[in-house]
Structures are given as C-alpha cells and as structure tokens.
Amino acid sequence: MPPAPVRSRARRGRPRPRRPRGSGMEISVYKQFRNVMTSLWLVPVLCVLLGIGISFTTIAIDRATGFRALPEDLVGGPEAALEILTTVAASMVNLTVLVLTIVLVVVQLAMGQFSPRIVQRLLRDRPSQLAIGLFVATFVHTLLTIREVDVGDADDPGHVPGVAIATTFVLSLASIAVLVVYIHHIGQALRVSALVEIAGDNTRKLVNEVYPNEAPMPADADPGFVLAEESGAVTLIRYDKLVEAAQRADCTLELIPALGEFIPAGGRLFQVRGNPERLDRSAVHRSVVIRFERTLEQDVSYGVRLLVDMAIRALADAPWQDPTTAVQAIDRIHDCLRELAQREFPDGHHVDASGELRLVEKVMSWDDYVTLAFTEVRLAGAGSPQVARRLNSAIDDLLAFAPEDRRPVLEEQRDLLRAAIERSYGDERDAALAAGSDRSGIGASRQ
Structure with a gap:
C-alpha cells in the first residue's frame, strides 16, 4: 500500500485568509465610486455640464424672444459681443491653467517639505476643484454663446444673444472674485499648521466614525473646571470680559494654558475658585479665542519664536547653510529684546474695579524671553563664526542696557555661548575669532 500523505504542520497552524464581505462586484463598484468621488476631475466635469445647461437655457430664452430680451445698448453690437466673448474665452483658459499650475506647485511643496502622504488630501481640495470648475464652465458657456452671434451684412444688421452674453458677464465677474478668494485660500493652505490640521481634523472625524461610542467623562471632571x-492654541484673551464674568459669579478664574499653548478638546481651560454654579460658562468660552495656529495678536513670544525658527532653519545641516540670514534674524531678536529689557512685565493677576482678584494667567518673564531667544540659536549656530560673533554682540549690548536684576540670565547665556564655541572649534585661532563681538558677524569691526 502506498504511504499516507504527510500533512504539513506549517499549513495546519496557518489561519485561512478571510474573504472580504460582499461580492467581488460590490467591492469593485465601491472602489470605482471612491476613486470618482475623491478625484480632482469630478467637480470640474460636473461644472462643464452645468455650463452647457446654462448656455442652452439662456440661448433658448434669446431665441424665444427673437434676440430682443435685452437692449443692444446693454450687451453691445455683434462685433463688440464677439470681441468680448473671445477675450473671456481666452482668459478662462489662462485662469484654468493658472489654477492647475498652483495645484501642482502646492503638491510638490507639500511632498518635499512636509510629507508625500499629504498629497491625497490636497488633490481633494474642494476650493481648487470649484475654481477650476467655474473657469471651465464659463469657457464652455462662452464658446456656445459665440456661435449664436450673427454679425449680419449690409441688409441684415445681425443679432446677439443678449441673455447669454449678460450671463457671460456675470460668470466673468464671479470668476474674478473666485480667483482672488482662491489665491487667499491657497496661501493659507500652504502653512504648516494648515497641513497638520488637515491630517489631524480628518483623523479625528475618522475616530468618531470607527469608534462611534462616546468617550466617558473623566473621573475627575467637576464643575470647578x-x-x-x-x-x-489659545490666541486671544478678552481680559475685561473674563473679569466681568468672574465678578458676576463672585469667583476667581485661573487660565490653565498660557497664551499660545495648545489645548485639546475637552481639556481643562479654566479652574474656578469659588462657587462655580453662578458662572456664565458660555460667556467665558466667548472670551477666549482658540485657533489651530498661534497668531501675533497678543502673543509676543510667538513673534520671537518665528525669528528663532528663521535663524535655526538657515543653520540647518545642509550644503546651503545661510548664516547671513541667521544674522539678520538675530538682528531683529536683539531689537525686540532691547525693547523688552527695561519694561515692566505683568504678573498675570487681573482685578476688578474694587481690587478683587478675578483672573489669573501664566505670563512670560524676562528670563523666559531671553531663554527663548538665544538657546536654540546658540545651539545651532555656535559653529558659525558669523552667528557666534553676532550673538556675542547682542548679549554684550543687552548687558549694558538691561537693569541689574535682569543681567544674570544674559550672563548665563554668554557663558553657555563661550562653552559652545570652545567645543565647536579645534583651532584656538578659529575659537578666538568666533568669540569676538561684531554686529555684522564678520565685518569691519572684526576683533
């Protein structure tokens, strides 16, 4: 008798692949549906069909009224109408090419600077699709309107489709408005925070879809918060409104995140000291503006943060380091710190008219500003003689200008800079050059 076949042990423990729910046809239809709904061309194609429909409708009205629905003084004669329609048609083609070019540039920038995985979301951008759709719809409508213009001859004065031409005027004005709005939109969309928000917002929506059950309230949630x-990010605080709300409730509010800090949805925004039941919470929410990006409306530290980012980005490890740009950023950092050096800083306590404490917040101190301004630039730029010398110059000037009680943090930064310079240069002569003080980096006052 032939031996019984031996079964593979590996096969016995291997799980069988699960077949996806639904038939293969259903899955294929779903894939095609998703590809169409998320494509760049769907909205423009629908707009083309809409433009054809508008053109046929307006031309039908003109024909039904014997091309006398609108006076010739309003839409012009046949020659003028042809000139206008030809110009509009050419302009719509140029605008369509412009928007498509901008979309491609945005995609390339996003792929190179942020992540290639963000491209899918950018191609689904509805404002871009609507702008392209309006331009191509206007183009199609204009082409169909041109064929209805009759120049006539010596015996026939000809006619123009007045309603169709008036519709072209309206679509042209709408296209100009949409172009301006679109340029603003695309400028906003190129910001890092906007691209991060695209991923974060869509992920949050997906969480609610995949896990529809509501999250339980935190165990420590109580009316005291x-x-x-x-x-x-907390971008704007209306202090007077918060003080009024706290005064009406006879309590004290403590703002937990500082100005510019991020807070998640459902996170603790205020702590209420006193009786929280009388507090108008809707008024409190209206008094704090939360956006997905910090702004320069009240946040001075954000302005310093931007200058520091410019400086360290110019000093990033790459063959195209730009210490001169870093020096220019340090110039403005120096100027801002000099403006702050002798000013009084608030303690974050806000009182009402009777002197009762109503609002407490975290605020930046002089030491905080100096640390923010110099730490990262020093760590990134100590190896560049230009940057090191410009930092020395800024610190020396601030030491001479700042009050006595504000000098220790500057002296600490100077000591840290000298230690970083010593670690960065193998030759004492290079270290001595970098340890000098020069407002130009390496300029006429080289020491």
Missing part, C-alpha cells in the same frame, strides 16, 4: 469646547 471649565473645559475647552474645541482644540487649538
């Missing part, structure tokens, strides 16, 4: 209704 005001929770944030949305996520983002």
